[in-house]
Amino acid sequence: MIEQVKNKIKEAIKNNYSIEEVILQDAKKDTADLAIPLFGYAKELNLKMPEIFEQLKTIIEKLPEVAEVTFLNGFLNINLEREVLTKNLLIEIFNLKNEYGTKKSNNETVVMDYSSPNIAKNFSVGHLRSTMIGNSLKLIYQKNGYKVVGINYLGDWGTQFGKMIVAYKKWGSKEEVLKNPINELQRLYVLFHEKAKDDETLEDEARHAFLMLEQGNEEMLELWRWFKDESLKEFTVMYDLLGVSFDSYAGESFYNDKMDAVVKELEDKNLVKLSDGALIVDLDETMPPALIKRSDGGTLYMTRDIAALLYRYHTYHFSKIIYIVGNEQKLHFQQLSKVAQKMGYDFDITHVNFGLVLLDGKKLSTRSGAFAKLSDVMTQAISDAKNAITEKNPSLENKDEVAHAVGVGAVIFNDLKNERHLDMEFNLANMLKFEGQTGPYLQYSGVRIHSILKNQEINTAEIDSSVYNQDHYFELLKLVAQFPLTIERAMQNNAPNVISRYLLSLCQGFNQFYAKQRVIVPEEGIKQANLLLVNAVLTIIEEGLRLLGMKALKEM
Numbered sequence: 240m241i242e243q244v245k246n247k248i249k250e251a252i253k254n255n256y257s258i259e260e261v262i263l264q265d266a267k268k269d270t271a272d273l274a275i276p277l278f279g280y281a282k283e284l285n286l287k288m289p290e291i292f293e294q295l296k297t298i299i300e301k302l303p304e305v306a307e308v309t310f311l312n313g314f315l316n317i318n319l320e321r322e323v324l325t326k327n328l329l330i331e332i333f334n335l336k337n338e339y340g341t342k343k344s345n346n347e348t349v350v351m352d353y354s355s356p357n358i359a360k361n362f363s364v365g366h367l368r369s370t371m372i373g374n375s376l377k378l379i380y381q382k383n384g385y386k387v388v389g390i391n392y393l394g395d396w397g398t399q400f401g402k403m404i405v406a407y408k409k410w411g412s413k414e415e416v417l418k419n420p421i422n423e424l425q426r427l428y429v430l431f432h433e434k435a436k437d438d439e440t441l442e443d444e445a446r447h448a449f450l451m452l453e454q455g456n457e458e459m460l461e462l463w464r465w466f467k468d469e470s471l472k473e474f475t476v477m478y479d480l481l482g483v484s485f486d487s488y489a490g491e492s493f494y495n496d497k498m499d500a501v502v503k504e505l506e507d508k509n510l511v512k513l514s515d516g517a518l519i520v521d522l523d524e525t526m527p528p529a530l531i532k533r534s535d536g537g538t539l540y541m542t543r544d545i546a547a548l549l550y551r552y553h554t555y556h557f558s559k560i561i562y563i564v565g566n567e568q569k570l571h572f573q574q575l576s577k578v579a580q581k582m583g584y585d586f587d588i589t590h591v592n593f594g595l596v597l598l599d600g601k602k603l604s605t606r607s608g609a610f611a612k613l614s615d616v617m618t619q620a621i622s623d624a625k626n627a628i629t630e631k632n633p634s635l636e637n638k639d640e641v642a643h644a645v646g647v648g649a650v651i652f653n654d655l656k657n658e659r660h661l662d663m664e665f666n667l668a669n670m671l672k673f674e675g676q677t678g679p680y681l682q683y684s685g686v687r688i689h690s691i692l693k694n695q696e697i698n699t700a701e702i703d704s705s706v707y708n709q710d711h712y713f714e715l716l717k718l719v720a721q722f723p724l725t726i727e728r729a730m731q732n733n734a735p736n737v738i739s740r741y742l743l744s745l746c747q748g749f750n751q752f753y754a755k756q757r758v759i760v761p762e763e764g765i766k767q768a769n770l771l772l773v774n775a776v777l778t779i780i781e782e783g784l785r786l787l788g789m790k791a792l793k794e795m
């Protein structure tokens with residue numbers, strides 16, 4: 240809303256002067272709402288400051304949203320019609336509820352590739368980050384009017400399955416796998432590599448097994464399917480905990496029969512060449528060639544990604560495709576984009592990358608004991624949250640439900656609060672604190688507001704809007720007004736943390752307001768005005784949390 244007013248002022252000035260950009264800033268506290276530094280204008284237009292002030296004043300004053308224009312220390316200061324602006328916006332939010340900031344459908348589709356763990360391997364912290372960032376981006380794009388297709392591109396194909404099958408047949412047993420599927424399969428995989436050091440024939444056996452799998456050998460397929468089903472069961476535990484779902488689970492194996500067509504298209508377009516028996520696509524000087532087919536005829540991660548990209552394009556007609564994958568695959572996606580470009584497609588391919596997870600400052604690997612099973616870590620977060628809640632509010636009724644929302648929310652917020660390309664620290668105790676930059680802090684702010692509004696009826700006809708002229712009201716209103724733009728910026732930068740940061744300042748802003756102002760006051764008109772403002776803050780906190788993939792609470 241304030242942005243709209245700013246734009247109107249800028250437009251009005253531009254209509255009268257030929258200037259590239261109008262500088263319009265927030266005024267210093269206690270002087271005005273907005274300010275224009277006049278020094279530059281005076282110089283550019285070769286006029287004295289008071290003269291240019293008079294000219295601009297005439298133009299700006301005509302706008303209905305502007306209350307007063309004054310001259311002070313070289314600045315043109317603008318006071319807005321706070322009362323009307325505030326009242327209109329707050330009533331709008333009251334009516335729109337969680338639809339505040341929602342954009343109309345634009346009939347465009349975005350495909351998002353996220354989570355995408357490798358079967359028969361542990362769900363890594365990297366996959367967890369991808370899942371949480373991807374889920375939030377999906378919600379953010381939807382809010383901005385896009386249709387989103389969320390794809391879990393399972394890593395369920397590749398030579399490693401040849402190794403796993405060989406290892407299972409030699410050293411594994413059904414009982415052991417059933418006891419703890421992923422750990423056992425991972426153990427067999429590691430064992431394979433150890434034994435292969437002394438036994439060269441193993442690698443050949445594995446290659447052969449994968450070839451048979453690729454060609455549809457029923458015995459191989461059955462084992463592979465079983466590994467996949469067992470892995471998915473474990474992954475699903477994680478997705479259920481997080482409350483995340485996907486529109487498609489078409490993983491790498493789905494493209495097994497779609498690869499020949501890709502190779503053919505590349506050949507028809509004269510893009511491939513042989514190099515040491517392998518098929519490659521030369522890209523440019525800045526990056527190594529893309530490997531399409533190995534000398535033994537096997538396809539690669541890159542081949543499958545090209546096939547998936549084209550299939551998705553023809554199936555979903557997306558205007559944009561986003562891959563949410565760690566920093567370490569940067570080159571892979573640069574190559575993928577380049578290949579698509581060379582093939583003559585002008586897709587908007589975006590690699591949304593992110594940093595590592597650090598535990599006490601050290602890089603985490605999937606194998607490090609502390610994270611052997613991520614769902615255990617989540618379960619731990621939930622039980623720690625339950626302890627904290629029980630201590631704070633022993634009589635709370637639905638403790639388990641609340642603990643789930645707080646524990647999981649804490650982990651999500653810890654991930655989404657900082658710029659995603661940075662490494663992040665994973666410390667359960669810190670992220671579960673009720674103060675500071677945490678998920679529980681946001682949820683708790685919502686709960687506090689909820690209890691203020693409880694049993695109160697809002698009646699927009701009874702508002703005494705004159706209170707909105709006061710600075711502490713307008714400060715909070717300005718934050719409230721920023722929500723729509725915040726959602727847009729979060730999308731443009733593919734950055735959920737834009738919303739996280741905004742929610743933190745909104746809650747801080749609310750707390751400052753609340754320290755100065757009682758909400759439930761005897762004067763009905765003022766109380767109504769207060770309720771309306773506080774209601775808007777709550778609406779935004781709830782919707783903002785939802786966009787991050789978190790749950791808002793009524794009590795905790």
Ligand code: ARG
Nearest residue numbers: 352355356357392394544564
């Ligand atoms: N499964 C891959 C891995 O864990 C991530 C897949 C990312 N998506 C893609 N289209 N390449 O490294």
